Amino acid sequence: MASSGRDGDESQKGEAESCVGNGSSSKDGYQQSNEDEGAVELIRRYFAEKLGFSEDKKEVFQEKVKALTEASVDGVIKYIQERNCKNIITMAGAGISTAAGIPDFRSPGCGLYSNLQKYKLPDPQAIFEIGFFRQNPQPFFTLAKELYPGSFKPTLCHYFIRLLNEKGLLLRHYTQNIDTLERVAGLPAEKIVEAHGTFHTSHCLECKHEYTVDWMKERIFSDSVPTCEKCDGVVKPDIVFFGEDLPTRFFVCAEKDFPKCDLLIILGSSLTVQPFASLIDRVPKVCPRLLINRERAGHRDWVMAALQMGRGLDFDSRDNFRDVAWLGSCDEGCQMLADKLGWGVSCTIDRCYIL
Ligand code: CNA
Numbered sequence: 001m002a003s004s005g006r007d008g009d010e011s012q013k014g015e016a017e018s019c020v021g022n023g024s025s026s027k028d029g030y031q032q033s034n035e036d037e038g039a040v041e042l043i044r045r046y047f048a049e050k051l052g053f054s055e056d057k058k059e060v061f062q063e064k065v066k067a068l069t070e071a072s073v074d075g076v077i078k079y080i081q082e083r084n085c086k087n088i089i090t091m092a093g094a095g096i097s098t099a100a101g102i103p104d105f106r107s108p109g110c111g112l113y114s115n116l117q118k119y120k121l122p123d124p125q126a127i128f129e130i131g132f133f134r135q136n137p138q139p140f141f142t143l144a145k146e147l148y149p150g151s152f153k154p155t156l157c158h159y160f161i162r163l164l165n166e167k168g169l170l171l172r173h174y175t176q177n178i179d180t181l182e183r184v185a186g187l188p189a190e191k192i193v194e195a196h197g198t199f200h201t202s203h204c205l206e207c208k209h210e211y212t213v214d215w216m217k218e219r220i221f222s223d224s225v226p227t228c229e230k231c232d233g234v235v236k237p238d239i240v241f242f243g244e245d246l247p248t249r250f251f252v253c254a255e256k257d258f259p260k261c262d263l264l265i266i267l268g269s270s271l272t273v274q275p276f277a278s279l280i281d282r283v284p285k286v287c288p289r290l291l292i293n294r295e296r297a298g299h300r301d302w303v304m305a306a307l308q309m310g311r312g313l314d315f316d317s318r319d320n321f322r323d324v325a326w327l328g329s330c331d332e333g334c335q336m337l338a339d340k341l342g343w344g345v346s347c348t349i350d351r352c353y354i355l
Contacts, residue, residue: 095268154185160334206233258282271298292333
């Protein structure tokens with residue numbers, strides 16, 4: 001169930017390999033040579049496909065005509081207006097919440113990983129690693145107090161996602177964030193997949209007893225490590241640490257939603273955390289993908305792009321007919337989209353409005 005989007009490659013490879021094996025078992029020379037040719041043909045098709053020369057290419061080429069008229073933001077706007085999109089998926093990361101005052105992980109200088117020296121961690125990521133947490137939960141709870149959800153307001157970008165839903169265009173919003181700002185902005189819970197969990201509930205690591213958000217909040221703000229009332233084990237908010245499984249809802253929804261997606265919008269993510277990052281490859285082959293981020297992310301290595309191999313966003317290739325990068329802040333990018341679509345969304349210093 002936990003597909004990384006690369007299953008197709010593996011099964012094709014497996015198919016080619018097993019056919020080579022079958023050919024060598026025949027004793028009849030003629031049949032042997034036919035089978036060898038079959039095997040050679042299979043191998044040829046396998047590599048042709050990998051190198052981008054297969055008949056499949058024709059199919060993609062024909063479909064190209066149906067995707068963006070130009071690989072640009074204006075092409076995406078035209079696509080939304082003319083193609084009657086109803087199944088937009090948004091994928092978000094920490095970059096949609098930095099304007100609310102919550103640092104992301106990796107932005108140099110201001111990201112969380114640049115500012116954790118006071119916790120004396122073996123490495124910055126350790127604060128979110130389950131193994132380290134079991135040995136020393138204090139640094140996480142000190143940080144959790146600083147970043148506790150409820151102290152921050154949603155950004156224009158969060159309201160733009162809600163607007164997509166109110167216009168009847170949003171199939172689902174997949175977020176890596178644990179700050180719950182999508183809920184605060186008014187996006188209904190059934191439209192949200194919190195891929196890396198949430199602060200809404202907490203569980204004892206030992207006996208699995210569940211605790212409420214208020215119970216956890218009280219402990220975090222009294223500067224104590226929350227311990228279980230039943231067994232004295234450490235209680236952890238249900239956010240996904242490195243080394244833990246993602247929620248079942250992530251896998252179930254992704255399986256159902258991504259094949260239906262007619263436009264993917266990726267907002268404020270470095271697309272480095274798996275399996276979330278590889279969701280970008282689970283949309284249909286012709287589905288346009290728009291990245292709104294301060295920097296390029298998730299793009300295919302240029303060597304792989306030249307060979308038409310590998311996965312990822314493909315902004316630069318001559319054949320690109322669907323991937324668009326808009327580099328800048330998520331709020332500006334969403335304001336620009338809303339303006340071009342003729343929708344009203346605007347923010348003052350302390351509030352956002354859907355007009
Ligand atoms: P990341 O790896 O820190 O990347 C953030 C990306 O956003 C980078 O590419 C930045 O350049 C970009 N960025 C930052 N600010 C803006 C902005 N205002 N406008 C546009 N782009 C911007 O974070 P990811 O989300 O990709 O990594 C996944 C981690 C981060 C998940 O496990 C999260 O749980 C975790 N995280 C969440 C929060 C939160 O809940 N708000 C905060 C920090 C980290």
